[in-house]
Amino acid sequence: MTYTRPIGVLGMGTYLPSTVRTNAEVAAGAGVTPEWISERTGVRERHVAAPxxxxxxxxxxxxxxxxxxxxxxxxxxxLLICGTSTPDELGPATACRIQTLTGADRAVALDVSAACSGWLFAAKVAHDWLRTAEEGTRYAVAVGVEAYSRFLDPADRGTAVLFADGAAAAVLGPVAEPGGFAQFSLGSDGALADRVLIPAGGSRRPASAATLAGRDHFIRMDGRAIGRFITDVFPRLITDALDRAGLDLADVDCVVAHQPNPVLLRRIGADLGIPDDRLVVVGDEVGNIGAASTPYALARAVDTRPLKPGDRILLAAFGAGMTWGSALLTWSGAPAVAADPAAGLRSVPSADRTTGRSTSQGAAR
Structure with a gap:
């Protein structure tokens, strides 16, 4: 059986750990000033998973x-698909852990590994799975999550100031015309795989006394190379997506992208002519949360703009590998929901946002 209705987003949820690490705290370990972090990155604070x-x-x-x-x-x-580059362990799939924790016993659970592009890759897999519905599956969840703090060297100013922890998820399912996803395009270039990576801990360089002594289980990033990559790929993702759809930038109500560095994102957005009120920037308040960045930004747009049925959203993601992708999403709306009283949450519309500390309709934390 194949669904004739398009596949779109039916609901979203996010989670940020309660512990917040400020620029002053990060600066002390990285040998820079809080002002240096703000000026270079735009990040003001980041959330850190509890022990x-x-x-x-x-x-x-x-x-x-x-x-x-x-x-x-x-x-x-x-179907439950997890995009992450910081799994609980090398195996099994982190999605299987999530399945047990949530009680999604009927779901097929699997991971995708595409770094910061992971959620968009997961959404593409879920979209195509639901369109064919070979297993009779009607609803899927694509979740992006990172626990980067476990892999950060506090003395490395190139990574410690940017990366943070968080999760964001979307439920996908059939929606009414003209809503849903369209114009997916994904890509990768493995020749650039060493530009940002965790060098040790896999089958090539298993954990050993030497890798521990060399601090090779921390994230390593060539910041200048990554900056050049983003400056090149982000504009191409936007222009190519518009060309495929036969649209102009004025036809797009909202641009939701990965959040590698708010200063860089805003600069490129301005160069492309994206109005400030159409480019979603949330990295200043959460840092770079990898595969969770794009869905977190989408969830924030749902609540703060808010998105209306029929609004066109251009999604763009890019990450280690190197990987990248784009898609167009016509928003179909999502129902309000009464949150689980046991979780200490109140009702919120369409995107249910929580942190370890509080939930509110008007703020992400």
């Missing part, structure tokens, strides 16, 4: 919120 809190724990909160926002039960979810 014993893994990527699956963060993701489970976001998944529960997204399913609740969609007005569904966990038993309705037939």
């Amino acid at each position: 014993g809190e893994a990527a699956s724990d963060l993701a489970a909160h976001a998944v529960r919120s997204a399913v609740r926002a969609a007005g569904l039960d966990m038993a309705d979810i037939g």
Whole structure:
């Protein structure tokens, strides 16, 4: 069976750990000033997972919120895909951990590994799976999550000032015309794989006394090379997506992109002619949360703009690998939901947002 209705977003949820690391705290370890961080990156603060809190724990909160926002039960979810580059362990899939934590017992659970592009890659897999519906699956969850703080060298100013922890999830399912996803385009260039990576801990360089002594289990990034890559690929993603759809920038209501560096993102957006009120920038308040960045930005747009049924959203993601992707999403709206009283949350429209500290309709934390 193949659904003739398009596949879109039915509900979203996000989760940020309660502990906040300020620029002053990060600057002390990285040998820079808080002003240096603000001026170079635009990041003001970032959230950090608690001891014993893994990527699956963060993701489970976001998944529960997204399913609740969609007005569904966990038993309705037939597919659960997790995009992450900081899994609980090398195996099994972190999605299997999330499945158990959320009680999504009927879901096929799997991971995709595309770094900061991971959620968009997951959404593409879920979209195509639901369109063919070979397993009779009607609803899917795509979640992006990172626990980067576990892999940061506090003395490395190139990574410690940017990366943070968080999760964001979307429930995908059939929506009415003209809503839903269209014009997916994904890409990768493995020749650039060493530009940002965690060098040790895999099958090429298993953990050893030497890798620990060399601090090779921390994220390493060639900041200048990554900056050049983003400056090149982000404009191409935008222009190519518009060309494929036969649209102009004026036809797009909202641009939601990965959040690598708010200063850089705003600069490129201005160069492209994207109006400030159409480019979603949230990295200043959460840092770079990798595969969770793009869905987190989308969830914030749902609540703060807010997005209206029929609004066109241009999604653009890029990350280590190197990987990249874009898609157009026509927003179809999502129902309000009464949050689980046991979670200490109140009702919010369409995107259910939580942190370890509080939930509010007007702020992300």
